[in-house]
Amino acid sequence: MPTRIQKQARQDTMLLNMGPSHPxxxxxxxxxxxxxxxxxxxxxxxxxxxxxxxEKTCEHRTYFSLLPYTDRLNYVSPLINNLGYVMTIEKxxxxxxxxRAQYIRVLMSxxxxxxxxxxxxxxxxxxxxxxxxxxxxxxxxxxxxxxxxQTTGARMTTSYIRIGGVRADLHPDFDAVLKKAVEExxxxxxxxxxxxxKNKIFxxxxxxxxxxxxxxAVAFGWTGPCLRSTGVSYDVRKAQxxxxxxxxxxDVPLGERGDNFDRYLVRMxxxxxxLRIIEQAAARIPESSRGFIAxxxxxxxxxxxxxxxxxxxxxxxSPNLEGSEEARYPDILASDKGFVVPPKEExxxxxxxxxxHFKFFMRGHGIRPPKGDVYxxxxxxxxxxxxxxxxxxxxxxxxxxxxxxxxxxxxxLEQLIRGRYVADVIPTFGSMNMIGGELDR
Amino acid sequence: xxxxxxxxxxxxxxxxxxxxxLLGWARKFSLFHYxxxxxxxxxxxxxxxxxxxxxxxxGAGWTRxxxxxxxxxxxVGTITQKEAPVLRTVYDQxxxxxxxxxxxxxxxxxxxxxxxxxxxxxxxxxxxDVYIPGCPPRPETVLDGLLKLQEKIQHQDHDWRxxxxxx
Numbered sequence: 001m002p003t004r005i006q007k008q009a010r011q012d013t014m015l016l017n018m019g020p021s022h023p024x025x026x027x028x029x030x031x032x033x034x035x036x037x038x039x040x041x042x043x044x045x046x047x048x049x050x051x052x053x054x055e056k057t058c059e060h061r062t063y064f065s066l067l068p069y070t071d072r073l074n075y076v077s078p079l080i081n082n083l084g085y086v087m088t089i090e091k092x093x094x095x096x097x098x099x100r101a102q103y104i105r106v107l108m109s110x111x112x113x114x115x116x117x118x119x120x121x122x123x124x125x126x127x128x129x130x131x132x133x134x135x136x137x138x139x140x141x142x143x144x145x146x147x148x149x150q151t152t153g154a155r156m157t158t159s160y161i162r163i164g165g166v167r168a169d170l171h172p173d174f175d176a177v178l179k180k181a182v183e184e185x186x187x188x189x190x191x192x193x194x195x196x197x198k199n200k201i202f203x204x205x206x207x208x209x210x211x212x213x214x215x216x217a218v219a220f221g222w223t224g225p226c227l228r229s230t231g232v233s234y235d236v237r238k239a240q241x242x243x244x245x246x247x248x249x250x251d252v253p254l255g256e257r258g259d260n261f262d263r264y265l266v267r268m269x270x271x272x273x274x275l276r277i278i279e280q281a282a283a284r285i286p287e288s289s290r291g292f293i294a295x296x297x298x299x300x301x302x303x304x305x306x307x308x309x310x311x312x313x314x315x316x317x318s319p320n321l322e323g324s325e326e327a328r329y330p331d332i333l334a335s336d337k338g339f340v341v342p343p344k345e346e347x348x349x350x351x352x353x354x355x356x357h358f359k360f361f362m363r364g365h366g367i368r369p370p371k372g373d374v375y376x377x378x379x380x381x382x383x384x385x386x387x388x389x390x391x392x393x394x395x396x397x398x399x400x401x402x403x404x405x406x407x408x409x410x411x412x413l414e415q416l417i418r419g420r421y422v423a424d425v426i427p428t429f430g431s432m433n434m435i436g437g438e439l440d441r
Numbered sequence: 442x443x444x445x446x447x448x449x450x451x452x453x454x455x456x457x458x459x460x461x462x463l464l465g466w467a468r469k470f471s472l473f474h475y476x477x478x479x480x481x482x483x484x485x486x487x488x489x490x491x492x493x494x495x496x497x498x499x500g501a502g503w504t505r506x507x508x509x510x511x512x513x514x515x516x517v518g519t520i521t522q523k524e525a526p527v528l529r530t531v532y533d534q535x536x537x538x539x540x541x542x543x544x545x546x547x548x549x550x551x552x553x554x555x556x557x558x559x560x561x562x563x564x565x566x567x568x569x570d571v572y573i574p575g576c577p578p579r580p581e582t583v584l585d586g587l588l589k590l591q592e593k594i595q596h597q598d599h600d601w602r603x604x605x606x607x608x
Binding site: 020021022023026027028048049050051052053056057068069072075076119122134135138139141142145155156157436437 | 477478479480481483484485487488491492493506518519521523524527528530531553554556557558559576577579
């Protein structure tokens, strides 16, 4: 099938195909370049290599059970995707989230944001030849993922943030692990600043390469660190504060020129701000009303006893339900009965609990938002991550649309690389942080 | 190797082996891999390849981004119908001997994406040696899968005739 560029290409130029199987194209994008020597005259970006039918699939899942699909949109920061989706539903339903859960959400999204920026810059630096930076940043990411794993039970695809709150409370060792992760990340950031900021090779490939003006950035619909690198101060966390971001003290780092180096530097500075947010949130988080490990009755014993009379004692849940005991529900989940998973203790030991459980999970009975549509956006790793959901009153969305930030950013790639050299494609594309799952959905 | 030889190891400063076993031993510890990274699993691939988990300890540290220089294809992530011809081309470009690892549930069976867009398992397109489940698999699982592949390579019949076979 002849593409646009093949039809338009001049006779004396060369067409070069980059991707989709190219290490710098992240496996899911194809760029056709029309070259005059080493210079790019025109290009055509082809997306869609990771189109997994996210939006269509969601129309066949209930509001509760489509949560795992949102993990896999921007897979570098799954918790922010969870948050975006969940807060859209909460806006629709009008759910009040407990304060502790809000702080946990802030902690988790900032950890995800750091790991997102780390991965983006690691890949960008590696593609420019700075392999050490890549290894350092991956090291820092492992420490951050330790915190996420300890809290959520999974390294990446967590489905931790639930409608009405979060799945489980923080682990008792949370503070110690978080402290280590923050320290290690700070060290790595310092090292990376030392390695790259004045590095001649890195500067040559990024400084004044692929400059984006403010007007063009806004016109293309850029958001997030890429938009801020051009000097436009727009951050969803400041513009439309959600959760407890307005109570915390932090700055929005801005760039000046809007080139690749600014995009790198804004991300680096944002990570420092995220660390600030994490430290403040960890200090201010309201205390949980209960110690972590319940000395409870074994589940089998509780089920047996419940046949004769109602069990009043604590029940020890299985390890993978740790932190979501019934007594913690006021701290971590909203009080609205119909919108949150009924506590497992109830489900196991009482008939009402069992009925509530079935009513929650049965098709046609679960969460049913009122008719209407709603849009809500959070600040994702790449920018404004918005969900638009149309409800027809059933338990499944009539339509779900994702406003993926990197779709708008990648759409300007053709303009940014026009007239540059082939080698400039790599840092330009790397600094955009294209994430296939989010871009192609 | 026969049972008889296993029971009585050689006593002198030499080892006896079969050429096939030697070749298997050599090949299993020098896997050059080509990561065909498309989706989420790529993040865990990065973790497995980097310092914390370090796939290099098992002799598969050398990442080649050209299929012609590699002998282990790691299919990391969802393969959509649009991506499928690309994967097949990459596989065909690899030189013998070559092995394929399906990394993650999407590559194994399509995973949670049971819909019009996604190939339901890469074994519909290319032969697969080791399947690593998980969405995404933890790096430990990846390393376990690699060990499984090495065991398979060790016990394989190797075609060591580098001259072209006459047909």
